[in-house]
Amino acid sequence: MGMLRDFLGRLVDAFSLTEAIAGPSIAGGRSPYSEHPANGMTPERMARILRAADSGEPLAYFELAEDIEERDPHYASVMATRKRAVSQLPITVTAASEDAADQEHAAFIQGWIDDGVLRRSLFDMLDAIGKGVSICEIDWQLRFGRQTPCQLTWRDQRWFTFDLTDGDTVLLRDGGIGTPLAPHKFVVHRHKNKSGLTIRSGIARVAAWSWMFKSFTVKDWAMFVQNFGQPIRIGRYGRGATEAEKDVLWRAVYNIAGDCAAIIPKDMLIEFQELSSKGSTTDMYEKRADWLDRQTSKLVLGQTTTTDAVSGGHAVSREHRLVQEDIERSDALCLTDTINAQLIPNMIAFNFGPQDRYPHVRIGRPDEVPLGEFAQAFWQLAPQGLTAPVSYIRDRMGIPTPKPGEDVIGGKPSGGGKGAAGDGGTDPALNAMMDRLFTSRNARQTPDDMIAAMNDRLNREAADAMDGMIDEVRQAVTGAKDLRDAADRLAKLQLAPDALAEAMAKGMTLAHLVGQAALLDDIKANA
Template identity: 35%
Template sequence: MAKKDKKTKPQKPENGLQTDLAQITAAGRVIAEHPSNFITPAKMRALFEDAESGDITAQHELFADIEERDSDIGANMGTRKRALLTLDWRVTPPRNATPAEEQLAEAAFELIDGLTQFEDLVIDLMDAVGHGFAALEIEWAFSDGRYYPTAFTHRPQSWFRWSKDDELMLKSQDNQDGEPLWPLGWIVHSHKSRSVQQARNGLFRTLAWLYMFKHYAVHDFAEFLELYGMPIRIGKYGAGATEAEKRTLLRAVAEIGHNAAGIMPEGMEIELHQAASGTTATSNPFLQMADWCEKSAARLILGQTLTSGADGKSSTNALGKVHNEVRRDLLVSDAKQVAQTITQQIILPYLQVNHPNTDPNRLPKFEFDTREAEDIAVMAEAIPKLVDVGVQIPESWVRDKLVIPEPAEGERVLARVVPDNPVNQAALAALSARIPAGRPATREQQVLDGALDEALEMPDFNAQLNPIIKQAVAALAACESYEEADAALTALYPQLDNQTLRGYMQNALFLSDLLGQANAKH
């Protein structure tokens, strides 16, 4: 990619686009040569060697042809590119951020959130997976005292060349070595798939060979289908046949194959031999070769073949659900590499242009959310049990595992609506049902009801029940049948600490007895 002087901070973007000024071709228009036409091993090796010398035009034109002409490779590359669009993203401030750094993070978030073509930007950057790099030209605008990018235009890889120092240069008719890329004018995403020279990076360097092998197999299979079932025709001519007679015989042999008719001089003959029958629908070396190439390409691009090359034998629906369309380690790697480019080549220039004092080492970071949420049902069942036995679990850890964000200040949150003290309410309903309908309550009954209401509403009443309930619940949780539960509670009862509750109930019963006796005298 283009080199930048780390000591010099960019001041402002250039006016216009570099590609509008550079003469990439004499006619001002790039016309691809389509090197995939009549591709041969020697031709492919030659254009690969040219790429390693810096001239990458033919190599990347071949790569573009492969993605366009091979439906299987094109579909798998599309799946790999679009996988990132299924992820959420965020912009996070640096650790222990100051208020000023928090404001920069907010500005960076507004920048990315305001990009109307963010999805197109991600797909264009992911073009580097196959080619090794992707170059997007930035168009800037100035409004309300700020510079901001308005467009990111993908430029074909064939418009560039690599210098001896692996610096990406824009091709130009006026400069054989190419022109350096303008600072602030480009995003160059280099997607690292292997540790090699830049020209040899990218999956298409391997896919090109699979494409060629498959191309030959399919071409041979087409020729085989054209002749399949047709007998082999052999013409015989005499020792003294002239050249004209030989040509006549050859034409007759060809016409018999296509027209089922032909003429030839007397004394010549044509023999028909049965066509070979070794190739069948179940044993076809051409299709087997093509199938092998497609599965190898899917494994290279997606990391597995279960969802892309299912054959009904080695793959099942259950296995297909276990594996994602793109293997997870590849998805996470793609997300981190693209996020790093967005942070360093979009957010950093934007902040440095509009906030000159931005520290490159304290940048807000763009991140894709690659976390996998744990099973909420399992966690909801396990966490309360762990808490009950005394395990201290931070709330932040639970939120991270379940991918539940922190609620913003004033934000409405979900809450379970539970009636206040349902057991106490049921007890009150049972007591109320004992009072005859229409009969006025006596003064003593009113005192008793008031005392009961006050007792049931007191928080310490439930607090007295909590230790007993916890002990009983813990014992029941370890049981698997009603018999075990009955035995566990019977064994636990003598050990329950209910002295406080028993004293409270004795006092309540004593008060009830006194009030009852007083009421009976009347």
């Protein structure tokens, strides 16, 4: 297959691109089977696991992080919400320049993205949010004469460790030692939720404590619910009872129902104090579990209203959603940096040779004004002189250009001929009326006279428009044979209300102008 050069100009054996390196291997210390350190977790054991990770042995920590995500429904839910929010964002490609070669490079990357390889891998790459790091092995294949990543295979973090020299360089476990990763074979995504070592920057490190305390609470709650309301069984034995007889008595009372049982001598007394409020006791468990869940929501999503029912209404929900969108953008930018630094340059270099500039892949929503705000702003600014190409408006709104002869809806009203609003002209009669209205203050009529004149003009123009439509309806009805025939004729009529609409528009315009004129008269009279 020959030799290739990566984006730094280093020679790479093309055969090594297709060879799997970091798969499971019992001999290499990469077991596909995981331990479950969450079983019987205690604060002391939790502290030992975290200290071991800090000291360069993260195996138990990675296993614990996976256990928590499997066992805690709330943590699993909010983590999946955060990862899915980013993994479904648009992916765009921008060429390095307008040069033909750069455009070809961008088209190659765009075609690969359209195949969905990157899209399918985003969720796995975002596993770094919880564990601090996520490693995907690149499976390069020769397709249509191009070296192309056909798959980004997620590799279990348990199969990797960190260099003890700097505590941050990722190494592959291989026979009990750590070996450096081939840069052209792996995409290592680091997601820092705090500054410091990668192993200490994952969300799971903080969530582990909330999970452990909640598991204690839920276990105590389950025991309480199981025994709530059951009677306490007490078995009494005599002074001369043997240990064997005591065992028999214990099994008898215990097997009646659950743990609420005891055996005591006949002359021994045990008193049970009844709680004043059992309801408040049960609420304590639920409140503590809910409080810990809310802390996890804040940790993962930055807010609580999208996952928990809290007071505050719609306004608070909108504010909290903005917080979640900020985190979404940050996660997307972090992914974008990883892909552009570790994947895209080699894709171009292996196929076109090392370049000075490379295409830029972007994950995230477009930085555009929302459609509602855009439409409102354009509607307000267009009368002030703002113009825009129709093609831009159609692209922005996602509305295709109609084909010739295709049925359409909407569009500008077509008044035809003179003064039609659709052709940008004005009505000479309307202009004359406006000129007369604002010729001079002395020539102006009183408001009552102007209103009367306006009403007469509107009545005449509307009457003419209505008469035209009424005549068509009258002809259809009088020419009908019966009621069914009349209904059919009326249904087939294509009445043109344009003249009536134009008359009404003129009337409303004149009414507005008359009101302004009257206001000017009042202001000048009182000046």
